[in-house]
Amino acid sequence: MTESASARDDKTPRTARGERTRRALLRAAADEFGEKGFHEGSISGITRRAGCALGSFYTYFASKDDIFRALVADMSGQVRDHVALRLPDARDGIDAERIGLLSFLEFAREHKEIYRIIDEAEFVDHAAYRAHYETTASRMAARLRKAAERGELSDDVDEVHAWAIMGMNVFLGLRYGVWDDSRDPQEVAAIANALVANGIARKA
Known part of the structure; x- marks a missing residue:
């Protein structure tokens, strides 16, 4: 297994609450990238739309590229x-x-x-x-x-x-x-x- 694949596996939600947060971030990312595009979209814009803290983003995704x-x-x-x-x-x-x-x-x-x-x-x-x-x-x-x-x-x-x-x-x-x-x-x-x-x- 590659290091990047291992990192992604480590970010898999382990609780129902975690899965809800990850799902909220993905929905917010769809809105952010759908409206602004990848390059203009931002992690802060995603977390703001999802209503969660910046730290929560990095619990589940390593970067903007990763969530995209x-x-x-x-x-x-x-x-x-x-x-x-x-x-x-x-x-x-x-x-x-x-x-x-x-x-x-x-x-x-x-x-x-x-x-x-x-x-x-x-x-x-x-x-x-x-x-x-x-x-x-x-x-x-x-x-x-x-x-x-x-x-x-x-x-x-x-x-x-x-x-x-x-x-x-x-x-x-x-x-x-x-x-x-x-x-x-x-x-x-x-x-x-x-x-x-x-x-x-x-x-x-």
Whole structure:
């Protein structure tokens, strides 16, 4: 284990109260970085928003870079969990992708700061930026393969399809989740899902 990894492990909350404080700091960091960006955002701004002392910050995070890295991973996990809750309602593999996009649109509308944070991660912490997209695409690819095994999708679906669908979802979330949230997300998801259905659904 590296020294940096060991330091991060040592800062893992050991009590429910500690986890609440860490969670408050992450929420405050999302607001701080979402509003000001990484470079203009500050630790003092985060602690002020979280309503906790500066010392509490260093109990859980080593630096501004450290909390930013943790925030990217946390937001990625929030998206994953938000989508996962809805997927059991899917009728089949095609419908799962409609629900996945719909869930993401809803998440993006509630957490518009995610785009600025993830975009900045490309330059602030490229490893975290890459991990966000690679893990998302990996989950989608696994979901598509399982649907293909059930006979719901074409046999040739693979990682390329997952990245293509994810790319479409990312820009639809930007357009209809962040820039303009007036259009019915159900309609947006249905239109995009028709592209998926016509592209990779098993042909009769």
